[in-house]
Amino acid sequence: MNRKTPSVTLAAVVALAVLGYAWASEPLKVNSRTLAGMKLAVPSNAGEREYLGLSGQGTFTMPEISTDVLIVEVFSMYCPICQATAEETNKLHELIERDPALRGKVKLIGVGIGNTPFEVNMFRKKFHVAFPLFADDNSAIREAFSEPVRTPTFIIVELKGKKKLRVLSTSVGKFDDAEAFLKAVTGAAIRK
Amino acid sequence: MRVFMVTVRPGLAAIMCGVTMLLMSLFPSGGRAEVRQPYIYSPGELKPTDSTPRLKVGDRAPDFALPDLHGAKVSLSQYLGKKNVVISFVPAAWTPVCSQQWPGYNIAKEIFDAHDAILLGISVDNVPTLWAWTNQMGKLWFPVLSDFWPHGAAAVKFGVLRADGAAERALFVIDKKGIIRFVDIHDINAMPRLEDLANALAKLDK
Numbered sequence: 001m002n003r004k005t006p007s008v009t010l011a012a013v014v015a016l017a018v019l020g021y022a023w024a025s026e027p028l029k030v031n032s033r034t035l036a037g038m039k040l041a042v043p044s045n046a047g048e049r050e051y052l053g054l055s056g057q058g059t060f061t062m063p064e065i066s067t068d069v070l071i072v073e074v075f076s077m078y079c080p081i082c083q084a085t086a087e088e089t090n091k092l093h094e095l096i097e098r099d100p101a102l103r104g105k106v107k108l109i110g111v112g113i114g115n116t117p118f119e120v121n122m123f124r125k126k127f128h129v130a131f132p133l134f135a136d137d138n139s140a141i142r143e144a145f146s147e148p149v150r151t152p153t154f155i156i157v158e159l160k161g162k163k164k165l166r167v168l169s170t171s172v173g174k175f176d177d178a179e180a181f182l183k184a185v186t187g188a189a190i191r192k
Numbered sequence: 193m194r195v196f197m198v199t200v201r202p203g204l205a206a207i208m209c210g211v212t213m214l215l216m217s218l219f220p221s222g223g224r225a226e227v228r229q230p231y232i233y234s235p236g237e238l239k240p241t242d243s244t245p246r247l248k249v250g251d252r253a254p255d256f257a258l259p260d261l262h263g264a265k266v267s268l269s270q271y272l273g274k275k276n277v278v279i280s281f282v283p284a285a286w287t288p289v290c291s292q293q294w295p296g297y298n299i300a301k302e303i304f305d306a307h308d309a310i311l312l313g314i315s316v317d318n319v320p321t322l323w324a325w326t327n328q329m330g331k332l333w334f335p336v337l338s339d340f341w342p343h344g345a346a347a348v349k350f351g352v353l354r355a356d357g358a359a360e361r362a363l364f365v366i367d368k369k370g371i372i373r374f375v376d377i378h379d380i381n382a383m384p385r386l387e388d389l390a391n392a393l394a395k396l397d398k
Contacts, residue, residue, distance in 0.1 A: 077291035078383065081327045083299060118387040119296070126299040 030155050030167045034065050034144035035072075038135045043081070048132040051107065062157065063165050067107040069189045070165070072155040074141055075133075077115050077123040079151040081174050086127035089152075091178040093131045102186065107131075113149055114139045154187050233286050238377040243360055247349030249375055253277075253366045256346040258314065258337035261323050263392060266312065266324075266335050268366070276309035276396055277366045278389065283358040285317045285325035289383055293361070295329045295338075300386060304334075307393035309365075312337055315357050316344045352377060365392045 037064050039059040043049050062070060073089055075082040089108070093099025096102045109131040112120040117135040142149045154171045168188045174180045204381040247253070257267035271277050282293055292312050297304075304311055311334035315322060326336050339346045339359070347353035352360040363384055365374035374392035378384045 076292065076344065077386075078296035080292070080295040083295060083330065114383065116385055116387060118390070119385070122300055122303075122386060139229075 009159055028153070028170050028172060030170055031146075032157075034163055035141070035155070035157070035167065036061060036163065036165045037047070038062065038144065040136075042115075043134075045132075052109075054131060055174045058165075060101045061163075062109075063159055063161065063163050065107060065109075065159065066104075067159060068105045069107075069168075069185065070157040070159060071106065071185060072157060073109045073110045074110070074113055074149060074151055074153040074155065075110050075123070076113055076151045077119040082123075082152045085152055085174045086123075086129065088175060088178045088181075089131075090127065090129060093184055095178055095182050106182075106185065106189075111141050113141055113151060116173035130165050145162065153182075156188055158181050158189060194252065204211075213255045227265055230289050231286060231346060232288055235287055238380050240381065241360055241377055242354040242356070242380075243377075245351055245375075245377060246349075247364070247372055247375065249372055250373050253364065253370055253372050254349040255390060256339075256349060258339055258346055259319060260335045261319060261326065266337055269370070271310060271333055271368075272370050273368055276307060276368055276393070277308050277364075278304065278393070279350070279362075279364040279366065280311060280313050281350065281352050281359040281362040281364075282313065282315050283354070283380055287320050289381065290323070291367075293327075293383060294326065296383075296386065297334070298330060298332050301333050303386075303390050303393060307396055308368075309393055309396075310334065313380075314339050314346060314359070316347060316353075316357065319329055363389060363392075365389070365396070367396055 018142050037059060041059055042054055042060050043052070049055065052060075054060055054064065062072070071092070075085075089110075093108050096106050096108065108131045110129065110131065112123065113136050114131060115123075116137050120135045123129065125128050139149070145153075150172050150185070152174070153170075154175075156168045158166045158168050162168060171181075171184075206363075244299075253268060255267060255269045257265045261264050267277075268277060280293065280297065282356045297313075298313055313332070313334060313396065314335045316339045317325070317361070319338045322336055322338050326332055337346075344353040344357060344359065347359045350364065354360060361378045361380045361384065362370055363374070363376040363378070367373050373396060374389075376384055
């Protein structure tokens with residue numbers, strides 16, 4: 001035994017304890033293939049179409065969005081935590097758009113689970129949301145979830161070509177610091 | 193401890209710590225612990241409606257006076273000639289759908305304002321329960337009234353008290369003359385669509 005052993009042992013115990021907790025609570029899984037197949041309405045707003053790199057009308061799927069990494073916020077107009085998170089998610093969007101290294105490579109959308117376009121629009125107006133929000137009136141996105149959907153859930157996705165995507169990580173609940181969240185997102189993307 | 197000292201090599205420990213840091217960084221605010229869902233009781237799928245309707249569009253709305261959460265009594269008749277009134281009965285505090293319905297209306301004040309309407313939220317819970325439940329929704333702009341005692345008296349007048357003592361998920365729009373202009377005794381398991389209420393309010397202006 002050398003002198004380093006106690007600290008290494010402690011680190012190992014802490015690491016195992018935390019990992020054990022993470023495994024025991026069975027973290028949410030979001031199925032990449034189901035998410036990739038989900039159809040969303042092409043925005044009627046030209047600015048939003050440009051942001052997403054889409055053209056035309058009708059529907060599209062997430063892999064068609066021109067970006068490397070996509071952050072999907074699953075929210076509801078009716079969810080008080082989503083309302084309380086709106087300011088930070090707006091800030092997250094601004095941080096991405098202001099950073100030349102991230103702009104165009106990391107994009108953010110919201111999917112309003114169980115919400116009609118009217119309801120999504122109410123949320124957009126109330127909180128001045130500048131990134132695209134989509135209505136998911138039939139709650140189709142829940143098909144991709146391994147458990148009942150809790151809002152907000154943030155899904156970090158790596159896009160692979162025009163048809164595939166890979167879910168890198170998920171985060172359930174409010175985040176308090178957009179900068180820290182963004183660092184975690186870009187970290188996850190870099191470590192992929 | 194001995195086990196780790198014998199079996200865990202420094203390299204492996206470093207990798208584990210790295211993975212741990214990665215996990216922690218992915219959940220910067222504690223992740224799932226932030227979600228309030230654990231407080232919400234799940235009653236499962238319920239009979240969509242479980243009461244006998246008593247009122248229809250065109251009827252005069254029955255009056256009531258119920259305590260709000262600040263010690264005052266609020267009556268329907270106090271709005272006569274002054275405001276259109278939307279009454280939102282919800283089944284019970286701390287249950288699904290209800291726990292989101294009023295927060296939704298809370299960000300939709302402009303729709304009510306546009307049609308000179310006030311919203312009254314009513315449930316059969318007592319004041320302390322309603323106080324605790326609505327406080328975690330954020331600051332609500334509309335009065336929340338307790339129809340607890342005599343139990344569900346207002347709900348009975350409106351024909352929305354269910355057999356188990358909870359209220360229906362019901363919306364009534366009442367104009368300034370006290371006449372009912374819209375009734376939606378909704379499936380208790382589902383959220384009424386906001387645009388349906390907005391459309392009903394828009395019709396008041398005609």
